[in-house]
Amino acid sequence: MTATTLEKAATEQAATVEFRGLRREFGATVALDGLDLTVRPGEFLALLGPSGCGKTTALRMLAGFEHPDSGAVLVDGRDITRVPAHRRDAGMVFQSYSLFPHLDAVDNVAFGLRMRGVRSAERRGRAAELLELVGLGDKGKRFPHQLSGGQQQRIALARALALRPRVLLLDEPLSALDAKVRLSLREEIRRLQQELGITTLFVTHDQEEALSIADRVAVMRAGRLEQCAEPAELYGRPATAFVAEFVGTMSRIAGTLKDGTVEVLGQRLPADGEAADGEVDVLVRPENLRVRADAHGGAQVVATAFLGAVVRLTVRLADGTEAKADLPAHEAAGLGAGAAVSVSLPERPVLVATRTRN
Amino acid sequence: MARRLTPWRWAVLGLAALYFLVPLAASVVFTVDDPDGISFDAYTRILSTGGFVSSLVLSLELALATIVVVLLLMVPAVVALRLGAPRLRPVVEVVCSLPLVVPPIAFVAGIVTVLKWGPDHLSRTPLFQTFVAIQNPGFPVVLVLAYVVMALPFVYRALDAGLRAMDVRTLVEAARSCGANGPQALVRAVLPNLRGALLNAAFLTLALVLGEFTVAQLLGYQPFAVWIYNVGGDQAQMSVAVSVLSLLVTWALLLALAGVGGGRNRTAPSRG
Amino acid sequence: MTTALPHTDVAPVASAKRRRRAPGWLAVLPLLVFTAVAFGLPAIAILDGAFTAKDATTGATSYTGANLTASLHGAYLTALLGSVKLSAISAVLGALLGLPLAQAVAGSRSRALREAVLTASGVLANFGGVPLAFAFVATLGNAGVLTMHLGLKDSGWNLYSFWGLVLVYLYFLIPLMVLTITPALDGLRAQWREAALNNGATGAQYWRHVALPVLAPSLLGGFVLLFGSAFAAYATAAAMVGSAVPLVTLQIADALSGNVLVGQENVALALSLDMVLVAGLVMAVYLPLQRRSARWLDA
Numbered sequence: 001m002t003a004t005t006l007e008k009a010a011t012e013q014a015a016t017v018e019f020r021g022l023r024r025e026f027g028a029t030v031a032l033d034g035l036d037l038t039v040r041p042g043e044f045l046a047l048l049g050p051s052g053c054g055k056t057t058a059l060r061m062l063a064g065f066e067h068p069d070s071g072a073v074l075v076d077g078r079d080i081t082r083v084p085a086h087r088r089d090a091g092m093v094f095q096s097y098s099l100f101p102h103l104d105a106v107d108n109v110a111f112g113l114r115m116r117g118v119r120s121a122e123r124r125g126r127a128a129e130l131l132e133l134v135g136l137g138d139k140g141k142r143f144p145h146q147l148s149g150g151q152q153q154r155i156a157l158a159r160a161l162a163l164r165p166r167v168l169l170l171d172e173p174l175s176a177l178d179a180k181v182r183l184s185l186r187e188e189i190r191r192l193q194q195e196l197g198i199t200t201l202f203v204t205h206d207q208e209e210a211l212s213i214a215d216r217v218a219v220m221r222a223g224r225l226e227q228c229a230e231p232a233e234l235y236g237r238p239a240t241a242f243v244a245e246f247v248g249t250m251s252r253i254a255g256t257l258k259d260g261t262v263e264v265l266g267q268r269l270p271a272d273g274e275a276a277d278g279e280v281d282v283l284v285r286p287e288n289l290r291v292r293a294d295a296h297g298g299a300q301v302v303a304t305a306f307l308g309a310v311v312r313l314t315v316r317l318a319d320g321t322e323a324k325a326d327l328p329a330h331e332a333a334g335l336g337a338g339a340a341v342s343v344s345l346p347e348r349p350v351l352v353a354t355r356t357r358n
Numbered sequence: 359m360a361r362r363l364t365p366w367r368w369a370v371l372g373l374a375a376l377y378f379l380v381p382l383a384a385s386v387v388f389t390v391d392d393p394d395g396i397s398f399d400a401y402t403r404i405l406s407t408g409g410f411v412s413s414l415v416l417s418l419e420l421a422l423a424t425i426v427v428v429l430l431l432m433v434p435a436v437v438a439l440r441l442g443a444p445r446l447r448p449v450v451e452v453v454c455s456l457p458l459v460v461p462p463i464a465f466v467a468g469i470v471t472v473l474k475w476g477p478d479h480l481s482r483t484p485l486f487q488t489f490v491a492i493q494n495p496g497f498p499v500v501l502v503l504a505y506v507v508m509a510l511p512f513v514y515r516a517l518d519a520g521l522r523a524m525d526v527r528t529l530v531e532a533a534r535s536c537g538a539n540g541p542q543a544l545v546r547a548v549l550p551n552l553r554g555a556l557l558n559a560a561f562l563t564l565a566l567v568l569g570e571f572t573v574a575q576l577l578g579y580q581p582f583a584v585w586i587y588n589v590g591g592d593q594a595q596m597s598v599a600v601s602v603l604s605l606l607v608t609w610a611l612l613l614a615l616a617g618v619g620g621g622r623n624r625t626a627p628s629r630g
Numbered sequence: 631m632t633t634a635l636p637h638t639d640v641a642p643v644a645s646a647k648r649r650r651r652a653p654g655w656l657a658v659l660p661l662l663v664f665t666a667v668a669f670g671l672p673a674i675a676i677l678d679g680a681f682t683a684k685d686a687t688t689g690a691t692s693y694t695g696a697n698l699t700a701s702l703h704g705a706y707l708t709a710l711l712g713s714v715k716l717s718a719i720s721a722v723l724g725a726l727l728g729l730p731l732a733q734a735v736a737g738s739r740s741r742a743l744r745e746a747v748l749t750a751s752g753v754l755a756n757f758g759g760v761p762l763a764f765a766f767v768a769t770l771g772n773a774g775v776l777t778m779h780l781g782l783k784d785s786g787w788n789l790y791s792f793w794g795l796v797l798v799y800l801y802f803l804i805p806l807m808v809l810t811i812t813p814a815l816d817g818l819r820a821q822w823r824e825a826a827l828n829n830g831a832t833g834a835q836y837w838r839h840v841a842l843p844v845l846a847p848s849l850l851g852g853f854v855l856l857f858g859s860a861f862a863a864y865a866t867a868a869a870m871v872g873s874a875v876p877l878v879t880l881q882i883a884d885a886l887s888g889n890v891l892v893g894q895e896n897v898a899l900a901l902s903l904d905m906v907l908v909a910g911l912v913m914a915v916y917l918p919l920q921r922r923s924a925r926w927l928d929a
Binding site: 366367370371374377378380381382384385387388389391430431432434435437438439441442443446449450453455456457458459460461462463464465466467468469470471472475503504506507510565569570571572575576583586587590594597598600601602604605608609613 | 654655656657658660661662664665667668669671672673674675676678679730731733734737738743747749750753754756757758759760761762764765766767768769770773774775776800801804805858861862864865868869879882883886887895898899901902903905906909910913
C-alpha cells in the first residue's frame, strides 16, 4: 500500500485553493454569507460546522456543482468560478452510494480515464494500481452491491484520485459508515493524503473527526468562517464562544467581569475573550474543572458517567447551573450521585463570553 | 445541480398534453355538437336509456363481491406469509403472478370450455346444479370468480407493498405484550396500518371490474362496459358521452384514493 | 386468522394463554384452493382443448396436435403475427415516448407537476377498453371532430387501420411506461451525475455511460410490460376495428362466439395456448430484469 511514483509527482505541484467572498442564497436561506478562506498547498483542511452552515455548499462550489451569487473560487490564483464541473481538476468523494451500480470496481475507478479516451488496457492498469493503493487490489471484479460500505468508500476514493486531481474533496465520506470502519478509514485517508501530498478539503460535522485528521480546521457557522486554526489551538484557544462550545464539551459558569479579570467560583482569574464588564459566563472544559468531596462545598454531584480512563461528573453548582467535570477514575471513586462537593478552577486565564441565560 | 424547467421539458410536456387532452376535448365537443348549436341531450338521454341503470348496478355489485372475496382470500394469506409461513412466499408469489401470463381472452376461452363440461359430462350429477347456479344471469357468480383471479396480481402487489412498509411481527408481538389476543392484535394493530394498502387494493379491483369487457362480453353478460359497447352501435353520441363520464368517475375515484390513502401503486390492471 | 399468529411465551399478561401453534399454511390454503379451481380448471381446459379433436359425426374425442398446427397457419398465423407486430411497434413507441415524458417529470422540482402527471397517468393507463375506443372514434373516426374540421379524410386518414390502432394503444401505453419508469428515474442518484461530471464526463457522456446503462433493465422491463399489455388487449380493438385488422384476440373471440365455422373452439383454445406461451415468455424476460434494476436502484 505505498504510493507509486506517479502519485508522488502530485506532491511537487500541490495546489493553493482560495475562497473569496463567496455568497450564495437558496431562496430565503443564506447558505454562504461571504466566505473567505485559503487552503495551503498540500494541506489537509477540515470544514467543520453544524448542518446548514454552508460547508458542503463551499465544497460543491469548488467541485463546480454550485455557483456563487458573488465571490470567486481560485486554484493557484486562477479564477475557476466559471469553469464547468467536468473540466475542474478536483476529485470528489461523496457521502455514500456514489459508485456506478452497473460497473465493477475497476471500471468505476477507470471511469474518468474512459471519458478522457484512455485506451482500455492502460486505464485498467492504472485502476488496478489505485485499487492496490486503497487496499482493495483483490476486489476489482466486484460490483458495488457486493461490497461493504467501507469498501465502497475506498473505491470512491480511488476513483476520485484516478485523474490525478490537484485537489481532493471529501464530502462527509465517513458519515454513513459504522463507528469502527469510520475510525480505520479515516486513518487511512490521512495516511494516503500525506503520502500523496495532495491539497485536501474534508467536510464533516463531527468535531472529533475534524480534530484528529486535519492539519487545520475551519469552523463555519451560518455561512461564515468563525475560526480557522490548527486543532490544538482551536481546542485550547477558541476564538469565539461558538467555536468553544462546538468543539469539545464546554460548561458555562456564571462570573463577574471587571477590568480584565473575572470573579468566578470564589476565585479571581485573568479573563480572555470578548465580553463587556458585568455579568458574564466563564467557559470551562471538563478536564479543567476541579471537583473535591466537601460537605460544605455548596455543589452537588447529580450524575456520573464512566468513560474508561475518566469519569464524567455532572455537578449542580450553588446557583443551580450544571457543569461537567472529568476526573480520573480513581479520584471519582467516592463521588456518586448526591455527593456534596466543592468546585474550583486552575489558576490560569479563562475564556469569558456574554451571558446567554438569565 | 440546479435543474430548471428547460425548453425541452416544456416541449415534451406540451406535446404530451396535446396528445392526451385533444381526444378528451374532442369527445366532449362530439357529444354536445348539435345541428342547432350546443346540446346536452346525449347526457340527459343516458339515464332514460334501457339497461343503463341495471348494467351499472350489476357492475357495482360484481365489483363489491369481487373486492370482498379477493380481500378475504388475500389478507390472511399475506399476513400469514409475514408471520407463520415465510416459506410459502414463493408459492403465493407464483400463484398470484400466473393470471398475468394468461391474457383475459385466453382465460375466458378456458372458462367457456369448462362451463360446457356441465351439460356435456355432468348433467346427471349434483355438480350440474352448481354450474347452473354460478351462471345465473341475475348475478353471474362465474364473473366474480374470474375477476377475483384477474385481480390477484394487483391485490397481492398492493398488499405486499403495504406490509413491507411495516414490521408485522413486531407489531403483533407489541400488541400481544400489551394484552391483546391473536385476533385483536390483527384487527386492532395490523389492519389499521394496512388501511392505505387495503384501499389501494380495493380501488384497483374496482377499476378492473368496472372496465372489464372481454370476459363479460364473451360469456354473454351485460355489465357496464358491455352496455356501452352495445349502445355504441346505434347511439354514437351517447356512447361517447358515457365514455367521458366513466373517465371522470375513474379520475374522481383515484383522486379520492390518493387523498385518503396516499396510494402508491398506481399500476392498475390494464384493460385495453 | 389466529392460525397465523406466532405463539408468544413471554407475554407478560397474567393469563398467558398457551396456544397450539397452528401452521400458517392454513391461512394460505383458501387462496390456493380457490386458484386451483377458478384458475386451474380453465387453464387445464385450455391445455386439454388445444390438443383435443372432436369427431363431428361420432362425437368421439381424440388427442391431436392438429389444432396447434392449424393455429399456426393461414389466417390464424396472420392474426398472431399481426398481434405481435402491433404490440411490438406500440410498445417500442410507448417506451420511447414515455421515457422523455417521465424524465421531464422526474427531473422537475415541481411537486405539483409530478403529482398531476402521475395521477393522470394512473387514470389514463386504466383508460383502455371500450371508452377509449369511442373517444378516439369521436375524435379521429370517420365522423370524428378532428377528421371533419381538419379534412383528414381527403388526405387518406383512416382510424380503423393498423396505425390507427397504434395511435390509440399509445394512449394507455405511454402512461403505463411513465408509471413504470418514473421510479427508476427517481432511483438515479444525484451523486452518480455529479461523480460522472467530477470524473470529466459531459452531460451527454453521463447519459450515454451511466444513466442509460443503469436504466437499461427498467427500460427493457417497461417495454416488455407494454408489449404484454398491448398483446392481451381486446376490448379497444373489438370496439374500434371489428376485424379490419387481423389480431389474435379478435380471432379467438370470433371462434368462441361461433362467428366462424362450427368446431373451431378447439382452434380457439390452441390460439389461447399460443398467447399464453407468448405472455409467459414476456414474463420470463420481465421478472429477472425487474430484479436486477431493483438491486441497482434501491441499494
